[in-house]
Amino acid sequence: MPKKKTALTIEERLQQALVPAEEQPYEVPENWVWVRLGEVNKYVSKSVNPISEPDKIFELYSVPSMADDYPEIIAGSDIGSSKQSVCKEDVLLCKINPRINRVWKVSQFTDNELIASSEWIIIRNNHINANYLMYCFQSKYFREFMLSNVSGVGGSLMRAQPKYVQTYPIPLPPLSEQQRIVERIEELFAKLDETKERLQEVADSFAVRKAAILHKAFTGELTKQWRRENGVSDESWEEKTIGEICSSLKYGTSKKSSDDGEVVVLRMGNLQNGEIDWSNLAYTSDEEDIKKYLLKSGDVLFNRTNSPELVGKTSIYRGEMPAIYAGYLIKLDYEKNIVVGDYLNYYLNSSKAKEYYMQVKTDGVSQSNINAKKIGEFEIPLPTLPEQHEIVRLIDDLLARERSAQQATEQALASIDLMKKSILARAFRGELGTNKASEASALELLKQVLAEN
Template sequence: MPKKKTALTIEERLQQALVPAEEQPYEVPENWVWVRLGAIAEIVTGGTPSKKHPEYYGGNFPFYKPSDLDQGRLTYDASEYLSEEGKKVSRIIPKNSTAVCCIGSIGKCGYLMCEGTTNQQINSAIPKINSLCMYYYLCTENFVQNLLSMASATTIAIVNKSKMESCAFPLPPLSEQQRIVERIEELFAKLDEAKERLQEVADSFAVRKAAILHKAFTGELTKQWRCENGVSDESWEEKTIGEICSSLKYGTSKKSSDDGEVVVLRMGNLQNGEIDWSNLAYTSDEEDIKKYLLKSGDVLFNRTNSPELVGKTSIYRGEMPAIYAGYLIKLDYEKNIVVGDYLNYYLNSSKAKEYYMQVKTDGVSQSNINAKKIGEFEIPLPTLSEQHEIVRLIDDLLARERKAQQAAEQALASIDLMKKSILACAFRGELGTNKASEASALELLRQVLAEN
């Protein structure tokens, strides 16, 4: 008969739970200890109830997947739900557990606000200590790097249950765990408030741009200029695109290549009124180059795209030789009637987009606006000199708005870095919350081990 295994003593289990000095990532306060994650949390790998049983799905029990963990500290909603039958065949993860993605986006964490279950891409840590203290440490860069170092891969990197259990955790005394959580959440709340204001600035650029263009094309922006230059308010007139353009030319229908002599601009290269010179295609077809070669100042209209993007317009500034593809139309405008930049700005205005929505024809996944419809669109035209002034003012105002937007985006990025820094300091005992007089976390570890 095989010998019966002897149960380990508390001291033996304690030695297994502690991380040897040579494996400890960094120094922590003297009354903290480095432990294996598996000693202070039960690690559970999720699974997917068989899709052969549709009765398992469509209920109210959350079935979490990696994308759901983007909710972070407040992970509540799931992308799919199980029925009571599905719940019975699943491992239930209690609320206040930390779900960690261990395949694909390794290290992404979500704190479960209600009980649920997960798919097999997630390992959940069911805590035996302060649940939020555990969650916040599992969000640190140090833990994520530890987890990544444990990953094994054949076709895709994966961290299994036992590997996650062996990860190191800096265990503070129980009271210190609560103080750490309170300090983190206090600091994060202030950062989140600042982040919300900054996000509003970053997100409102499109609104502010639309307001600037509205003022420009109703004459409000240049009201003082007209007064100073003796230009009448009655000098504005309405003309159709067909009246200010000698022709509206469709681009080449021939297939482009990954290399060639000349760039072929496609609908993806028209971005925010300018040409985006990334993701380029090329041609060496001499006939097409001669027929469709662009000149600096040419305005390109995107006639076929998704419903929300059809009609986007950009101006070509001659950065490099280029022709244009068939989904685009070149507007050959009369330079003695309209300024190219003025036309470009107006065709990207809210008024123009409203028109596109009215006249577009919809296919299965794309919308189209033909040359006839473009030609019928009316635009307000001041004198050429006022058009130049309008373009100058728009350029100046939008440059300021972009600068404010970029500053907000940079500040947003710095907030995320600050959060990472706070977490790093928290689990080094550097937030000023640790009390050296408190009993060592070693006693807490003994208690946790004795209870399990």
């Protein structure tokens, strides 16, 4: 008969759980230890088949619901596959597409049975602070381990392999230090989140501030002082329709473009924020089309069809490279002795213009459309040409300042995410100023954990 395996002593189990010095990712305080995750994970897999209890309501921790930080409260009949049984304080580590940093803690929001998707690796240990583990799994060093052993073909089809994840090292401080680390992280994160919220409000208000600038420009407020200084009457403004200031409103080519060719074919996606976006280009070598639709510097293009919120986007072509335009766009051949191209472009992107587009557009199955006739009927206020030039100059200057402020805000927002990563990196090195060297070594905690296995 084969001999029964002799149970390991606590010392043998301790040596099995501890990570050798040469395999430790970095140094930690002397009263901390490095342990292998699987040696302290007490979770025992238990499958649940919700469809067998169709009327029962479950609290389901699915991967998509993590985005809302709230589980699905759902009937068994609406759950199409087996799940894992979980408990409050379990830590969920997503194995699908590990490039996305998804770690979640089971919180138990209801009295319903707790279950989780099979895409989670579940970590459980009542002697280790769940929030400590959650933050640890989000830190840079651990995410690098998560990406070190994956299977699949790439992207969302990549998965971390649980058998390897269980071997990854985690730094284990004394239990009281775990709590202090969590409190310090949450204190620092709360301050950063407050700052981020204020910055995001500033970033989100850019469109509002731009609309306000354009409103002042086209009501004459922006150049009120200029008119006084130049002896121009407030009554010098007049209303003209697009049809009156344009010799033609010309649709673009209906021929297909390709990935290569002699000349760029601008499409509706290339009209962005009043300018031409020169990324994601299409091309043509059709000589007839090039001759017929070739753009001149200063030409204004109008996007006549798109989703309701995007129809009517207008941009000005500045001659960056030879280009023609596709059939979903209309070129406005404006009279240069009546209107300045940039003035026209700015006005067609104003909130007043967008209100008009919403009123006159026709809706199809998935897109709205504005035809040349409707564009031609739109009235715009026209000051003298010198005042138009001054308005454009002021708008350019004010929007440049706004863009600079917005860029600085976006950089500040990005720096907050970097600061959070830095805080986590320092936390799990014992560098947040919370560690007490006089406390008993985490070896004692580890022995207690292993004794219950």
